[in-house]
Amino acid sequence: MKVPWSRAQFGQHVLANLQSHDT
Numbered sequence: 420m421k422v423p424w425s426r427a428q429f430g431q432h433v434l435a436n437l438q439s440h441d442t
Contacts, residue, residue: 424432
């Protein structure tokens with residue numbers, strides 16, 4: 420299953436997730 424995101428978008432998504440979980 421390939422994601423239709425670019426590497427930059429994926430990186431932003433991951434960073435957002437990490438910051439979201441970082442409390």
